Amino acid sequence: MRQLLIITLALFSISCLADDDNRRLISTNGYGEIKASADTAIIDLSIRATRKSGQDAKQEVDDRFNNFLDQLQSMSIDRKDVIASTLRVYPRYEHSNGSRHFSGYEAIRTLSVTLHKLDQLTHVMDQALAQKLEGIDNIRYESSLAEEYRMKAHQQAIEDSKLKAAALAKAYGAELGPIVRIDYHRNTPMYASKMQDGMESAQMLRAASSRPGTYLPDELTYSDNIQVVFDLIINP
Template sequence: MRNVLLLPLLFLSLSCQAHDETDRRLISTNGYGEVTVPADTAILDLSVRATRKSGQEAKRDVDDRVNAFIDQLKTMSISQDNLVASSIRIYPRYEHTNSNRLFSGYEAIRQLTVTLKDMTQLTEVMDQALAQRLEGIDNVRYENREMPKHIQAAHLLAISDSKSKAEALAKAYGAELGPVVRIDYHRNTPPAGDIMKASGMETMMVRSSSTARPGTYLPDEITYSDNIQVSFDLIISP
């Protein structure tokens, strides 16, 4: 008999709980935070390729050009710690004519990344890359060395903004802000800072003229942003 009585009581408890959740007064806000800082680092992505009759010849060609470029970076006091040149790809190339596939040689490709803490060196590094026949200036990115600090600052601003909005809305409607009920948060992806996709610069004959004025590259400021959605209990005085 006791089990028979417990079952209706359980259903009554669940029904009351669902009713309370339906009548619960909530206020939801979206907080936004943004921090804008100047760029202090330039990251240059380069590539070099060569097609030769043998894979060994193609590899030797790109290796010689990369080594010459690295030697030039040393004369500019750019540390090897700020250079990544660890990969190489070699694969056969074919030409297709009249439905025939003819072997044309092996292509070797190396990719490099140079990180410049002194951004005034950017133009000179690109000129040296072209002079050493690293024809692929693939991308230039700008970053700030204190990125984690700025991301955290934007995050705290977003939290503060969500609270301020919720408190202002509650006050405007003659209510008070209760405890947090729900937080929805997905961290924003840090900005890539890409400012140049220079596939059109892959021209072997490009050279810097000694009488030409050097190019000037002025990076935009970098903006780190974050947002958060929060739901609070809304307390209404009787």
């Protein structure tokens, strides 16, 4: 009896696999894309100082940051648009003649400033250098309507997947059945920045002429992809 039950279950499994193998499916990829202009800039900055004691190094970077923060407030930049929560202090060593010598402690603070007015960008960088924030590490651009554009791109991708699948099914004399699977990975916006004379080091910016630099963000692209698998109903 037990052997008969095992044989019956095995035959049932083979039958199910055969049905899956003969299942008619159609897979489409939906794509949506929205282009927008940037209206927000995020500047990533860093402050470094090396002193004989860790306390002195920390105090140095704290003083520079506080002076820079005062300048930002004078430009009506809100404190909530400044993130400066990290501090690292570690010993530094110099190597010479096969030996290592302690040279002091280095303190590093990193911060980011969000600007809602792009015309403030050059002035903020000038103030950062004036307050001895030597590291202008990165400039990113964003839109204040980013979430709205993401949702529009998402909806476009959904509609695109449906239209493609329906058109293909019709072309082959079939109809779309229920959705079998949806594969989705949200995309991140793509952007590029254009600088008047290219990316310059802090030293080059400090030595530049009095003519302010021009920074022209490219268009932001918000895109989305959705992979959808439908059952395909063959008309008799």
